[in-house]
Amino acid sequence: MEKEVYLVSSVKCKSYSQNEVDTSVLKAINLIGGIKKYIKKGSKVLIKVNAVGSHSPDQAATTHPAVVKAIIKLVKKQKAYPFIGDDPAGLAKIKQVSKKTGLEQLSKETKTPIVEFLNQTVYKDPKGKLIKQFKLSGKIKQFDVIINVPKLKTHLLTLYTGAVKNLYGFIPGMEKAKYHYKFPDKYIFTDLLLDLYLLLKPQLTIMDAVTCMEGNGPVGGDKVNLNLILASNDSLALDTVALNFIKLYNQAPLIKVAKKRKFPQSNINNIQFYGIKKYKKFKKPRSHYFGILGIFLTRFRNLTAAKPYVNEKLCIGCSTCANFCPAKAIKIKNKLPNFDYKKCIRCYCCNEICPQRAIYLKRPLLLRWF
Ligand code: SF4
Numbered sequence: 001m002e003k004e005v006y007l008v009s010s011v012k013c014k015s016y017s018q019n020e021v022d023t024s025v026l027k028a029i030n031l032i033g034g035i036k037k038y039i040k041k042g043s044k045v046l047i048k049v050n051a052v053g054s055h056s057p058d059q060a061a062t063t064h065p066a067v068v069k070a071i072i073k074l075v076k077k078q079k080a081y082p083f084i085g086d087d088p089a090g091l092a093k094i095k096q097v098s099k100k101t102g103l104e105q106l107s108k109e110t111k112t113p114i115v116e117f118l119n120q121t122v123y124k125d126p127k128g129k130l131i132k133q134f135k136l137s138g139k140i141k142q143f144d145v146i147i148n149v150p151k152l153k154t155h156l157l158t159l160y161t162g163a164v165k166n167l168y169g170f171i172p173g174m175e176k177a178k179y180h181y182k183f184p185d186k187y188i189f190t191d192l193l194l195d196l197y198l199l200l201k202p203q204l205t206i207m208d209a210v211t212c213m214e215g216n217g218p219v220g221g222d223k224v225n226l227n228l229i230l231a232s233n234d235s236l237a238l239d240t241v242a243l244n245f246i247k248l249y250n251q252a253p254l255i256k257v258a259k260k261r262k263f264p265q266s267n268i269n270n271i272q273f274y275g276i277k278k279y280k281k282f283k284k285p286r287s288h289y290f291g292i293l294g295i296f297l298t299r300f301r302n303l304t305a306a307k308p309y310v311n312e313k314l315c316i317g318c319s320t321c322a323n324f325c326p327a328k329a330i331k332i333k334n335k336l337p338n339f340d341y342k343k344c345i346r347c348y349c350c351n352e353i354c355p356q357r358a359i360y361l362k363r364p365l366l367l368r369w370f
């Protein structure tokens with residue numbers, strides 16, 4: 001069997017001005033072989049964005065439309081057919097969040113259809129370790145090429161979300177909640193993500209790492225500029241490079257699990273890198289503990305992990321959190337969520353899907369002091 005070659009490029013991109021993004025995306029793809037290598041004339045191309053929820057592009061929670069537009073232009077230049085797709089967090093569908101994320105406007109402007117991931121079909125995953133078959137939208141089969149277009153962010157559960165985690169958006173609605181409930185441990189959940197990556201293996205990955213998110217991501221963190229566009233022929237290889245850049249490589253569950261499973265592309269030395277290297281230490285989410293203490297705390301997770309709370313001033317009583325909570329740990333009383341912490345599995349989905357960003361996390365007092 002031919003040995004796989006992992007290519008990753010990184011190009012400076014100072015802003016989201018369309019000209020600059022177009023130039024950076026083109027340059028990043030050229031460094032790993034050029035668009036012709038990945039897109040053939042007449043092919044149907046799914047651009048899998050991060051449209052986690054109803055957030056405007058300047059909130060840095062979703063893939064910026066300027067990056068998506070640059071990719072659409074390149075796909076069209078190849079005389080291929082682009083489509084935009086994702087299944088947001090919670091029960092929302094992409095068309096419900098596309099106005100705020102800028103995708104609706106982009107879709108109209110470029111005449112690129114937005115695809116909702118409906119009609120579930122079973123996809124066998126013989127290489128999967130934890131999951132041997134996934135229920136995903138049957139529509140995915142219609143595409144010849146997947147371009148994975150993640151946003152670089154930190155994440156309350158998995159510490160980091162990039163290219164591999166972006167593939168979780170292929171799992172529709174309540175299926176996501178079921179997996180969170182079944183695999184609340186971040187390392188086991190990461191096994192699931194890697195199984196999904198093995199099944200889907202996007203041909204091309206372009207990461208929006210211009211304005212990123214650090215701290216309590218994926219939606220409630222702080223904006224931080226890295227000013228890069230990354231490209232790769234392999235989503236995991238791209239994450240390996242990105243995690244090195246933001247100095248979370250050694251702590252990321254993705255890398256720990258990938259190394260255990262002997263994925264060569266989780267080692268930076270096995271990657272052919274082109275372009276500029278840029279390092280910036282990202283703040284970690286409040287929900288993550290490290291060092292020796294981390295091992296102890298993981299064992300007693302529900303006693304020690306940060307708990308979700310509601311900011312009563314921001315909450316509008318929409319019930320989105322209660323309807324999705326995988327553990328059924330939220331009940332709406334007097335138009336406010338009430339958390340049952342005995343049931344809560346600390347998946348932090350409620351924080352991710354709240355349209356008001358009204359759910360925040362707090363660690364137990366003793367640990368905060370410690
Ligand atoms: S916390 Fe957020 S999701 Fe839950 S009811 Fe309030 S506004 Fe809705």
Ligand code: SF4
Nearest residue numbers: 325344345347348350
């Ligand atoms: S209350 Fe929030 S953190 Fe707890 S299980 Fe439900 S969605 Fe997850």
